[in-house]
Amino acid sequence: MRMSFLVLALSGAILSFPAAVSAADYITDAAAIVKAANWDAMETVTVELDEHSFAPQDLKLKAGQPYKLVIKNVGEKDHYYTASEFFKSVAWRKVQTPKPHGGEIKAPYFSAVEAYKDGGSVELFFVTVNKGQFEVVCTIEDHKDQGMHGTITVE
Numbered sequence: 001m002r003m004s005f006l007v008l009a010l011s012g013a014i015l016s017f018p019a020a021v022s023a024a025d026y027i028t029d030a031a032a033i034v035k036a037a038n039w040d041a042m043e044t045v046t047v048e049l050d051e052h053s054f055a056p057q058d059l060k061l062k063a064g065q066p067y068k069l070v071i072k073n074v075g076e077k078d079h080y081y082t083a084s085e086f087f088k089s090v091a092w093r094k095v096q097t098p099k100p101h102g103g104e105i106k107a108p109y110f111s112a113v114e115a116y117k118d119g120g121s122v123e124l125f126f127v128t129v130n131k132g133q134f135e136v137v138c139t140i141e142d143h144k145d146q147g148m149h150g151t152i153t154v155e
């Protein structure tokens with residue numbers, strides 16, 4: 001009797017624990033997740049940044065799926081795609097700007113991407129891991145209040 005009570009108390013503690021730590025963490029075993037993923041099944045999703053919107057405003061992604069997310073600025077001002085919690089919730093393969101004059105970055109996580117005005121784009125390659133709904137904003141001046149906010153939902 002005493003034993004089963006202890007197990008119940010423990011499992012309650014374990015169940016409540018991941019939600020408390022996941023927001024502050026990033027995906028530490030990203031290399032293994034990226035290596036195991038089937039990149040032939042990669043899906044490409046493009047978000048266009050303009051004055052003052054994200055199109056689409058709300059993204060729905062599947063957990064465990066490899067993606068190429070293209071952040072493209074079709075506007076006349078520089079814009080940010082800041083999704084710090086989402087960027088900590090995926091396994092990163094790389095971030096690149098297009099060839100022939102672009103470059104590539106590999107990093108465990110980061111908080112924001114800026115795409116420059118008049119057609120600048122940044123390509124994000126990752127595997128979705130954590131489910132949830134994450135906020136996206138443009139942090140420049142009053143762009144968020146003017147409409148540059150949205151969500152990324154991973155199901």
Ligand SMILES: [Cu+2]
Nearest residue numbers: 079080138143
């Ligand atoms: Cu903006």
